[in-house]
Amino acid sequence: MKRSNAPIFWLLFGAGGMVSALIGPVLVFITGIAAPAGMLLPRELLSYANVLSFSQHWAGKCFLFVIIFLFLWHSAHRIFHTLHDIGLHAGLGAKLVCYGAATTGTLVAGCALLRLGW
Amino acid sequence: MSARRPYVRPMTGWWRKNPFFIEYMVHEGTAFFVAAYALILLASVVVLGQGEAAWNRWLEFLMSPLCIIAHVVILLAFLYHSWTWFNIMPRTLPPILINGTRVKAATITYGGLAAAVIASLIVFAIVARLAP
Amino acid sequence: MNTSERMITMEVLRYRPEQDETPFFQQFLVPFTDDMSVLQGLQYIKDELEGSLSFRWSCRMAICGSCGMMINGVPKLACHTFLRDTYPNTLRVEALAHFPIERDLVIVMDDFMAKLESIRPYIIADTPRALSEGEYLQTPAQLDLYEQFSSCINCLLCYAACPQYGLNSKFIGPGAMALVHRYNLDSRDSGSAQRMPLVHAEEGVFNCTAVGYCSQVCPKKVDPANAVNINKTESAKDYFLRFVTPKGAGK
Incomplete structure (x- = not known):
């Protein structure tokens, strides 16, 4: 019997699922609702200078990378299984599209964050 | 020749046939919203690298009512994900023993939700301090 | 309790391979009392209305799993479900989902039987004891570890509840995994090294997407979803640590 390579994807799915379950809602609320609407948080939170300095700090940079990385892999894995669930057994094709998109997104996020400097 | 002719029923539309499966598909569907949010963050860090003018245009988009409404929808999906994630957790964890007795499923679920609330408050407090 | 006789409509999925191209529903009007199970309704149909109706049954008390x-x-046990709970609506009975239909309500269960055999559902001792050495001893705490998973009666309701098994019958499935877990957790057993390859395999636990319906329908509260998901963690640990853990370490 061939051993499954699923543990790699499953662990990323699980880690992303756990992080998004714990702090996903508050992140969406902060960056998408509270700060842009100036509700509970000032709009200046998202000013160029403020966001840039956050992204140049090692902790902020790592945080942003981990969130984008894990959220992408969590959703890619779940969407891959959903495609299977609705009868699209594209197999390798679906795998390439889902995990390929997550890989590309991770690389783009990594490069963009590195280029912002420290 | 065998007279056996086993009949295999198709699986088409199985998720519509049982409320339990409909709920399952809905909570699996939250992945699309998690992906959407990850892409918004990804776009943000890319735009940030393109300079202040590009960032301000992006910020204008983020502050548009349409974008805020979209984030409200994403938030609802995330909240549903949190609830379903901790709801299934008792089935995914090995038994947790405290003083020799097994922790109840409901305790695990509400414990997870309580952890989410605490973690969220901490994140919010840190972010509030980062505000200029 | 209402002891008077009422009439319920039972709609039964029929399939006679020698004459039917596809399965079809046949309706029967069945007299019943409050203490009658769906199984008794089917027995009434077979005895009084349609002698050719085929279904499996044995114990009538949720023990045999037939x-x-x-x-x-x-997915339910017909002996464990009352007609009165559906009345006055029409009660619909079909063969267990996700399995091929042999005839009427009888499914082909060869696939499960092969899986059951493959997981070695029996105690494998490192050094078998001679009869003269007496029985294997076990503490209540050791029994407690696996007892829940040993309640499985192989009724296959969990397979009928599992869309992943329905979509891909190569998946080992909830019931067999609950039994893998049951024997692996048994202090008298040393066979987990023989069973774990089935857990790790492409046909193994990672086909499960934690739907959880298997545990919901289990008539014996085995919680097969828990067995499957604990073994995902076990399998993932082994996947990454197999190169650093010395052979034979741990059980």
Whole structure:
């Protein structure tokens, strides 16, 4: 019997699922609702200078990378299984599209964050 | 020749046939919203690298009512994900023993939700301090 | 309790391979009392209305696991479900989902039997004890570890509840995994090294997407979803640590 390579994807799915379950809602609320609407948080939170300095700090940079990385892999894995669930057994094709998109997104996020400097 | 002719029923539309499966598909569907949010963050860090003018245009988009409404929808999906994630957790964890007795499923679920609330408050407090 | 006789409509999925191209529903009007199970309703049909109707049953008390079927679309034991709970609506009975239909309500269960055999559902001792050495001893705490998973009666309701098994019957499935877990957790057993390859395999636990319906329908509260998901963690640990853990370490 061939051993499954699923543990790699499953662990990323699980880690992303756990992080998004714990702090996903508050992140969406902060960056998408509270700060842009100036509700509970000032709009200046998202000013160029403020966001840039956050992204140049090692902790902020790592945080942003981990969130984008894990959220992408969590959703890619779940969407891959959903495609299977609705009868699209594209197999390798679906795998390439889902995990390929997550890989590309991770690389783009990594490069963009590195280029912002420290 | 065998007279056996086993009949295999198709699986088409199985998720519509049982409320339990409909709920399952809905909570699996939250992945699309998690992906959407990850892409918004990804776009943000890319735009940030393109300079202040590009960032301000992006910020204008983020502050548009349409974008805020979209984030409200994403938030609802995330909240549903949190609830379903901790709801299934008792089935995914090995038994947790405290003083020799097994922790109840409901305790695990509400414990997870309580952890989410605490973690969220901490994140919010840190972010509030980062505000200029 | 209402002891008077009432009439319920039972709609039964029929399939006679020698004459039917596809399965079809046949309706029967069945007299029943409050204490009658769906199984007794089917027995009434077979005895009084349609002698050719085929279904499996044996113990009539949710122990043997023979009479699993879809009752109003839900996997249930026919002996463990009352007609009165559906009345006055029509009660619909179909063969267990996700298995091929042999005839009427009888499914082909060869696939499960092969899986059951493959997991070695028996105690494998490192050094078998001679009869003269007496029985294997076990503490209540050791029994407690696996007892829940040993309640499985192989009724296959969990397979009928598992869409992943329905979509891909190569998946080892909830019931067999609950039994893998049951024997691996047994202090008298040393066979987990022989069983774990089935857990790690492409046909193994990672086909599960934690739907959880298997545990919901289990008539014996085995919680097979828990067995499957604990073994995902076990399998993942082994996947990454197999190169650093010395052979034979741990059980």
